[in-house]
Amino acid sequence: MKILIAYHSFSGNTEEMAEMIQARIESFGYQPELYEIGIGAYFPELSDYDVVMLGTFTWDLGSTPADVKDFVADVGYKPNNIAVFGSGETQFGGEEMFCLAVTKLAKFYNSPWEGLKVEQSPRGSQELKVTNWVDGIIEGVRKEKEQKSWMTAGV
Ligand SMILES: Cc1cc2nc3c(=O)[nH]c(=O)nc-3n(C[C@H](O)[C@H](O)[C@H](O)COP(=O)(O)O)c2cc1C
Numbered sequence: 189m190k191i192l193i194a195y196h197s198f199s200g201n202t203e204e205m206a207e208m209i210q211a212r213i214e215s216f217g218y219q220p221e222l223y224e225i226g227i228g229a230y231f232p233e234l235s236d237y238d239v240v241m242l243g244t245f246t247w248d249l250g251s252t253p254a255d256v257k258d259f260v261a262d263v264g265y266k267p268n269n270i271a272v273f274g275s276g277e278t279q280f281g282g283e284e285m286f287c288l289a290v291t292k293l294a295k296f297y298n299s300p301w302e303g304l305k306v307e308q309s310p311r312g313s314q315e316l317k318v319t320n321w322v323d324g325i326i327e328g329v330r331k332e333k334e335q336k337s338w339m340t341a342g343v
Contacts, residue, residue, distance in 0.1 A: 189238045189333065190236060191221070191239050192220065192221050192241065193220050193223065193241045193243065194223040194225055194243070194259065195223070195225060195241075195242070195243030196256050197224075198245055205243055205273055205306060206273075208318050208319075209243075209273065209318060212319050216326055225244075226255035234263055235267065239271060239325060240267060241272075243272075244256045244274045244290065245274055246274065246288050246289040246290070249281060249285060253289070267297065268297075270294075271325050272290050272294040272301075273290065273305075273318075274287050274306070275306045275310070276305060276306075277308055287305035290303035291303060304317065304321040
């Protein structure tokens with residue numbers, strides 16, 4: 189299974205999430221690629237991956253950071269296998285604005301998975317949220333791939 193974790197982080201919380209997600213995926217025996225939006229020297233070809241996990245913080249009254257918007261524009265189409273995660277803080281506008289960039293991106297990509305939202309750092313009590321989110325995605329994609337290979341067996 190080929191997995192890309194593309195993320196953008198300003199103060200490190202979304203990066204911690206990306207690394208936690210990476211470690212969880214590795215525990216299943218897969219080797220996900222980590223790509224830092226706005227920093228990576230190459231631009232990934234999204235169609236090469238079974239799943240793309242897209243991470244972002246939320247800024248300025250529920251805004252998506254400019255670098256993430258640029259990434260979305262550079263991708264240029266809407267892959268149907270994007271799972272969105274991110275960090276935010278309820279102190280910046282309450283539940284309504286909390287991780288709004290995650291909500292907006294998941295909707296934009298019509299993501300089959302619910303966005304993962306974490307309050308500041310994912311360490312501690314929120315770790316379980318992260319692992320459950322990863323497990324759900326991996327299990328779903330694995331089943332889908334199995335089904336596909338079963339359907340085309342002998343072709
Ligand atoms: C000026 C400013 C505006 C922010 N606005 C929001 C917001 O609208 N919604 C939200 O959930 N978090 C908001 N945050 C909180 C950040 O998203 C949060 O600190 C997040 O953990 C940062 O992620 P990072 O460490 O990956 O950069 C804001 C933070 C700052 C400094």
